[in-house]
Amino acid sequence: xxxxxxxxxxxxxxxxxxxxxxxxxxxxxxxxxxxxxxxxxxxxxxxxxxxxxxxxxxxxxxxxxxxxxxxxxxxxxxxxxxxxxxxxxxxxxxxxxxxxxxxxxxxxxxxxxxxxxxxxxxxxxxxxxxxxxxxxxxxxxxxxxxxxxxxxxxxxxxxxxxxxxxxxxxxxxxxxxxxxxxxxxxxxxxxxxxxxxxxxxxxxxxxxxxxxxxxxxxxxxxxxxxxxxxxxxxxxxxxxxxxxxxxxxxxxxxxxxxxxxxxxxxxxxxxxxxxxxxxxxxxxxxxxxxxxxxxxxxxxxxxxxxxxxxxxxxxxxxxxxxxxxxxxxxxxxxxxxxxxxxxxxxxxxxxxxxxxxxxxxxxxxxxxxxxxxxxxxxxxxxxxxxxxxxxxxxx
Amino acid sequence: xxxxxxxxxxxxxxxxxxxxxxxxxxxxxxxxxxxxxxxxxxxxxxxxxxxxxxxxxxxxxxxxxxxxxxxxxxxxxxxxxxxxxxxxxxxxxxxx
Ligand SMILES: C[S@@+](CC[C@H](N)C(=O)[O-])C[C@H]1O[C@@H](n2cnc3c(N)ncnc32)[C@H](O)[C@@H]1O
Numbered sequence: 001x002x003x004x005x006x007x008x009x010x011x012x013x014x015x016x017x018x019x020x021x022x023x024x025x026x027x028x029x030x031x032x033x034x035x036x037x038x039x040x041x042x043x044x045x046x047x048x049x050x051x052x053x054x055x056x057x058x059x060x061x062x063x064x065x066x067x068x069x070x071x072x073x074x075x076x077x078x079x080x081x082x083x084x085x086x087x088x089x090x091x092x093x094x095x096x097x098x099x100x101x102x103x104x105x106x107x108x109x110x111x112x113x114x115x116x117x118x119x120x121x122x123x124x125x126x127x128x129x130x131x132x133x134x135x136x137x138x139x140x141x142x143x144x145x146x147x148x149x150x151x152x153x154x155x156x157x158x159x160x161x162x163x164x165x166x167x168x169x170x171x172x173x174x175x176x177x178x179x180x181x182x183x184x185x186x187x188x189x190x191x192x193x194x195x196x197x198x199x200x201x202x203x204x205x206x207x208x209x210x211x212x213x214x215x216x217x218x219x220x221x222x223x224x225x226x227x228x229x230x231x232x233x234x235x236x237x238x239x240x241x242x243x244x245x246x247x248x249x250x251x252x253x254x255x256x257x258x259x260x261x262x263x264x265x266x267x268x269x270x271x272x273x274x275x276x277x278x279x280x281x282x283x284x285x286x287x288x289x290x291x292x293x294x295x296x297x298x299x300x301x302x303x304x305x306x307x308x309x310x311x312x313x314x315x316x317x318x319x320x321x322x323x324x325x326x327x328x329x330x331x332x333x334x335x336x337x338x339x340x341x342x343x344x345x346x347x348x349x350x351x352x353x354x355x356x357x358x359x360x361x362x363x364x365x366x367x368x369x370x371x372x373x374x375x376x377x378x379x380x381x382x383x384x385x386x387x388x389x390x391x392x393x394x395x
Numbered sequence: 396x397x398x399x400x401x402x403x404x405x406x407x408x409x410x411x412x413x414x415x416x417x418x419x420x421x422x423x424x425x426x427x428x429x430x431x432x433x434x435x436x437x438x439x440x441x442x443x444x445x446x447x448x449x450x451x452x453x454x455x456x457x458x459x460x461x462x463x464x465x466x467x468x469x470x471x472x473x474x475x476x477x478x479x480x481x482x483x484x485x486x487x488x489x490x491x
Contacts, residue, residue: 018435022428070410077407078421082428088399133405140400152399321405 003162005172006238008151008231010090010097010159023082024166030079032381034072035312039375041068042308056302056310060318063311073319080137080164080320087159088139091152101151101234105226115242118233120226124247129273130224133321142202142225154203154231161205168382170356172239176266177206179355179363179386180297181213184262187350187367191293193217195260199250199280200224200268204232206297208241210264217261220244222253251279255287263288266297270328277328281340290395294342299378300351300387302329309375333389342391349389351377 003009003017012020042063046052053059063069091098107118126146134141138160144153161173169175177198184191193214198207201221211219221243223229229245236243248254250272263284269277284294302310310329317325334347351371355363366385376383409417444450460468 014436014439015432018432019428021435022431026424026428073408074410074417074420075424077410077417078424081401081403081407081421082424085401088401092398131404134403137403137407139403141404156399319408321403321407 004158006235008097008101008155008158008235008238010087010094010155012090012094016086016090016093019082019086020163023079023086023163026075026082027079027164028166030072030075034068034075038063038068038072039308039312041066053307055307056305056312056314059307059311060314073315076315077137077319083160083164084138084156086163087156090159091155098151098155101230103149104230104233107233109242109244112237112242114237114240116233116236117244118229119245120229120247122226124224124249126224127249127276129323133323135271135322136316136320142223142228144227148227151227151231151234153225153227154229154235157228158203158205158231158235165380168354168380168384170354172208173205174209175354175356176297176386177209178213179352180206180264180266180295180388181210182355182363183350183352183367183388184293184295185213186364188293191261191291193261196220196262196264197222197253197255197260197287199253199263199265199284200271201232201245201266202228204229204236204243204245206266207232207243208236208239210262211241211243218244220246222246222248222250224249251276251283253283253287257286258289258292260287261289261292263292263294264296267299269296269298270322270325272328273324274327277331277336278339281336285341285393288393290393292393293390294337294392295388295390297386297388298333299325299329300373301331301333302326303332304371304373305377306373309373309377309379312375313378337389337391341393343394346391346394347389348391349387351385351387353385 042059053062104118105120105122107116109115109117126143130141130143131146138156140153140156142153142157144150158173161169165173170178184193194216195218196210196214197220198204198210199222201207201223202225204221207219207221211217219242221229221232223232223245224247226247229247233245236245246254272280288294299313302314305313314326314329316322333349334344337347338344349371350367351373352366353362371387376385378384378387411417441450441452441455445452
């Protein structure tokens, strides 16, 4: 674990760093070693059965009472709690690194060393679902309490994700962004990309790669959580990348009709109630110009997965405070795009290796193949492949 | 020092027949974490001492406590064993 590589990284003493290394190792052990065992025990038992399981629910029902499942799940929850606990402790102990970042609500591009900006909207009304549950056991969720004027939830997310991802999500936790931006660049070489909007950007870690892949574009990161945006802006400044952070609800995007080339989201849709997903898709359609692209990096749909793989990914919905996760993954993604106005024939999906871990030729080869689904699709490990889907607006 | 709350809205689930088992497992894992932290601190010291030429890894491996030191360490060890194994002895119905 190299640690975060920018000036906002919390200072951690020897013991804190060791504690984080331990948590990362524990997660790798649980998610790789134990998970492999869970899978192989299951397939061994299931080889000769007369009525194989048809769905993820079947597998879940079957495994629930198994000791190994309990063991795996309990350890996984504990590891998840340790991720945030070590970060909160670092935050309690380091009083200097983030001092001075609180309270900022507006930064104009002229005031930014790199030409980025921040615009928070204190009057925005926040939906109630964000207060009822701390997503993935993260104390305080993305927004802290509603009056939070600090950057702390953003710092918890950034430092926590670093431990959580045990080194498989890229140098700046930004491989998803690089993979999606470069997929777009390579797959549609003729596409004009002047304006990119990343919706549900949290701290902008997957927003900035769009600016790096399309240096002339205006790149926006939108989210509902002010503390994450405040942190994301400071983080972008520290990394020297110009991006514009805006507080907004995805059901009302602050852009004119037909004014945007790419609407992007990453690991976002599965955290939204169904009606908000629909509203967001309609808004995305509205702000895209004819020919514009909508691209979502997400977990693969259950319909594409073998029952065991569906069960495996849905674990989070039941045990990791992801209440909307399964309902989303049970949807038909092509229908979601179609219902928002996109032409059915324009639907695309892809499964991609991690851009910053492979050479460009290997990445290009994957673009040319049709999407294929297996146990690596969306399952955090060092062989993970990212899943993406989307469409283009006619015209 | 203000402390950030560790409370999770929505809680976290338990998996074993009794949630206390999940809790004990969480405690054991936390202890394991502290054991790993300590081991890495010792290794840090040993590495630095070696690099600075104060002690070699070999000298550390060769170390044998003198009889007095050995006796003192034994006392400490016994105390640790009792402290740990006898805790919980007041729990009704548990092994005495
Ligand atoms: C899992 S995070 C997204 C992660 C990030 N895009 C990435 O690539 O890792 C989900 C984000 O959605 C935001 N969010 C939730 N509801 C929203 C809404 N209605 N409008 C905009 N953002 C929302 C949350 O504040 C949170 O930052």
